[in-house]
Amino acid sequence: TKKAKYKRVKIPKGVRKNQALQVRNEGYLRPDGTRGKLVFKVNELKHALFEREGDNLRTTVNISLKDALLGFENKKLFTHLDGRKVAVTQEPGYTIRPNSQRRLKGEGMPVYGSQTNAFGDMIIHFQVEW
Incomplete structure (x- = not known):
């Protein structure tokens, strides 16, 4: 079974929509016991003024x-x-x-x-x- 896991990630200033970011050692567990990278894409919310x-x-x-x-x-x-x-x-x-x-x-x-x-x-x- 899969369990939800939450991770706080600092997003660098100026990152753009759909830009891929990586966090080392937070991905899937590999057969050798090490963890891969967690890769995610940034989404931007619409703003009322800008x-x-x-x-x-x-x-x-x-x-x-x-x-x-x-x-x-x-x-x-x-x-x-x-x-x-x-x-x-x-x-x-x-x-x-x-x-x-x-x-x-x-x-x-x-x-x-x-x-x-x-x-x-x-x-x-x-x-x-x-």
């Missing part, structure tokens, strides 16, 4: 026509996946066109295996409400 595209995160920010034309400061706040508050601002004098995008460098997902703690970008899609 969509992952590789190492980048994509989100939509709704803004009023007034804000698109006149700018705004710290009005558009959202909570990042790591719990930080991120503010999106727009200086007066610069118009945000409907369906335009802005890239926030380094605000995306951690890059898996990066030796420099690199991050992807956050891509913000502006939806202007008329």
Whole structure:
């Protein structure tokens, strides 16, 4: 009979959907008495605010026509996946066109295996409400 066994596994930062991870000595028992590797694939759950595209995160920010034309400061706040508050601002004098995008460098997902703690970008899609 097979028994369920639970194992706590640390998932490295930046791992992508369907990426295979291995844990040594946690697989089936071999005839020589040693254990093989436990191999599993990572699944990602959908998030209400962010969509992952590789190492980048994509989100939509709704803004009023007034804000698109006149700018705004710290009005558009959202909570990042790591719990930080991120503010999106727009200086007066610069118009945000409907369906335009802005890239926030380094605000995306951690890059898996990066030796420099690199991050992807956050891509913000502006939806202007008329």
